[in-house]
Amino acid sequence: MNGDLIIRRKYEKQLVPFIGKQLIKVLTGQRRVGKSYLLKQTMNCISRSDPGGNQIYINKEDLAFDALKTAAALNEHIVTNTKAGVKNYIFIDEIQEVDQFEKALRSLLLNPVYDLYCTGSNARTLSGELATGLSGRYIEIPVYSLAYPEFLQFHRLDSSSDSLLRFLRYGGLPYLKHLEWNDEIIQGYLKGVYNTVMYRDIVMRKEVRNIVFLENLVRFLADNTGQIFSARKISEYLKSQNISMATSQVISYLTHLTDAFLIQKVGRFDIAGKKIFEVGDKFYFQDLGLRNTVFEYKLTDLGKMMENAVYNHLRYQSYEVKVGSTGPYEIDFVCRKNGETLYVQVCYLLSEQSTIDREFGNLERINDNYPKMVVSMDEFAGNTRKGIQHTSLRRFLETEL
Numbered sequence: 001m002n003g004d005l006i007i008r009r010k011y012e013k014q015l016v017p018f019i020g021k022q023l024i025k026v027l028t029g030q031r032r033v034g035k036s037y038l039l040k041q042t043m044n045c046i047s048r049s050d051p052g053g054n055q056i057y058i059n060k061e062d063l064a065f066d067a068l069k070t071a072a073a074l075n076e077h078i079v080t081n082t083k084a085g086v087k088n089y090i091f092i093d094e095i096q097e098v099d100q101f102e103k104a105l106r107s108l109l110l111n112p113v114y115d116l117y118c119t120g121s122n123a124r125t126l127s128g129e130l131a132t133g134l135s136g137r138y139i140e141i142p143v144y145s146l147a148y149p150e151f152l153q154f155h156r157l158d159s160s161s162d163s164l165l166r167f168l169r170y171g172g173l174p175y176l177k178h179l180e181w182n183d184e185i186i187q188g189y190l191k192g193v194y195n196t197v198m199y200r201d202i203v204m205r206k207e208v209r210n211i212v213f214l215e216n217l218v219r220f221l222a223d224n225t226g227q228i229f230s231a232r233k234i235s236e237y238l239k240s241q242n243i244s245m246a247t248s249q250v251i252s253y254l255t256h257l258t259d260a261f262l263i264q265k266v267g268r269f270d271i272a273g274k275k276i277f278e279v280g281d282k283f284y285f286q287d288l289g290l291r292n293t294v295f296e297y298k299l300t301d302l303g304k305m306m307e308n309a310v311y312n313h314l315r316y317q318s319y320e321v322k323v324g325s326t327g328p329y330e331i332d333f334v335c336r337k338n339g340e341t342l343y344v345q346v347c348y349l350l351s352e353q354s355t356i357d358r359e360f361g362n363l364e365r366i367n368d369n370y371p372k373m374v375v376s377m378d379e380f381a382g383n384t385r386k387g388i389q390h391t392s393l394r395r396f397l398e399t400e401l
Contacts, residue, residue, distance in 0.1 A: 005037075005040060005041055006153060008034065008037075008038060010147075011041070011143065014141050018139055020115055024118065025116065025118070026120065026126065027117070027143050028123065028142055028261075030121065030197065030260065030262060030286050030287065031193065031197055031201065031261075032174075033144060033145045033173065036119065039117060039119060042091070042117060043055055043057070050089075052086055053088070053089055054088045055091065056081050056088060056089070056091065058091065059094070060094040061097075069097075069098065070100065071103040073098075074101065074104040075108065078108060082113065088114050090115065090117065091117045093118070094119060094121060096122045096126060102132070109134070119143075121260065123258065123259045124259040125259075144316045145171060145172035145173050145174070145287040145289075145312075146174055147312075147397070148309075148313070148394075149397075151163075159394060167309075168288055168305045169289070170292075171288040171289025171290060171291075172288075173193065175189065176189070187293060190289045190290055190292075191293050194293050194294060198215070202214065202256045202259075202260050202262075214253055216238075217253055218262070220234065220238075221263055221283045222291050222295030225285065225291065225305070225308050226282055226303075228268070229281065230280050231247050231248075254283075261286050262285065263283050263284065263285055264283070265282075266281060266282045266321055266322060268280050268282075268323045268325055269322035269323065271326050271366055303346075303347070303348040307332065307346045310375055310393070310397075314335050314401070318337055321333050321336075327365075329361075330362065331344075331345065331363065332344055342371050342372075342373075343372040344372075344373055344375060345363055345374045347359050347375075349377055349378055350378055350390070360374060360386070364386055364388065374389070374391070377393055379394075
């Protein structure tokens with residue numbers, strides 16, 4: 001194993017309690033966010049705690065395992081490589097590439113000699129097959145691209161305004177640590193990842209025919225990051241651009257994008273009425289580097305990227321996140337975790353009194369005592385208004401909430 005492996009502590013804390021337990025540990029997330037890396041991290045951990053254990057690693061992106069296309073073939077390979085008298089730890093990378101994989105996992109789980117771990121890059125395939133075939137017998141751990149503190153650690157950077165801008169521009173895919181800080185090189189790598197997600201995980205797997213529309217839809221979402229849209233409004237906008245696409249088809253393509261973890265859909269929540277709105281969602285990219293690959297990086301879009309970064313950090317911190325509404329006033333994020341709520345507003349700069357009144361005022365209208373904060377690019381932060389905290393984006397992204 002690689003002795004230079006950087007430990008991603010958040011995921012180690014989530015995985016370690018389940019090592020050796022009769023549950024399948026499933027790491028889910030977009031391609032290249034580090035799921036394979038976390039499997040190797042777990043393998044290292046197990047090697048230390050059980051040096052006599054037998055580890056079987058299967059990478060479905062490796063041609064050496066191309067023959068393992070079915071549940072039966074997968075099961076046979078594992079049984080053949082099983083060692084008697086020791087614990088056998090099974091690691092399967094990109095398990096959705098195996099047809100009816102849940103049958104093999106269900107069978108293996110019956111034998112306590114096995115401890116099972118796998119990764120997957122398609123939300124619908126995994127959730128559907130696992131829920132129906134392995135209900136109650138697996139634990140799902142979502143994996144995200146690097147959070148800002150991890151980004152600093154991987155790239156050996158100090159926290160600074162320059163480091164933050166690099167993070168907002170290039171995102172947090174872990175492999176970037178091996179590349180020069182050269183825009184052409186990094187963009188080339190990110191474009192390759194984007195193409196893999198689009199064409200392998202969406203176009204080929206979902207048999208998408210209108211590829212041009214799919215690409216235009218991604219560009220539209222990148223240009224309108226953080227805006228409230230419904231599928232119907234997107235369809236109407238496209239018609240204004242002489243592109244005809246039925247609302248049902250827009251919904252289908254949006255689902256493909258979310259299933260591949262390229263984008264994340266955030267619903268709206270009526271704070272006063274405690275109900276979920278049925279129409280109108282926001283869309284964010286799981287990795288800002290990919291967002292900036294499909295839509296030109298511009299400093300004028302910094303507000304959009306900030307909001308996307310705040311959302312990603314909240315999800316990384318395991319919050320359930322909705323867009324809030326108090327009458328006609330919008331709250332960027334209503335965040336819930338362990339029975340507690342956090343309200344967050346995001347704006348570029350608090351340079352005008354009208355901006356200050358709007359951002360703080362929207363939060364002041366919420367009639368409860370849960371913590372509330374405004375996040376901006378202003379480096380001067382830490383003050384409050386009526387108990388509402390103001391914090392800089394850099395400080396927010398460095399904080400464990």
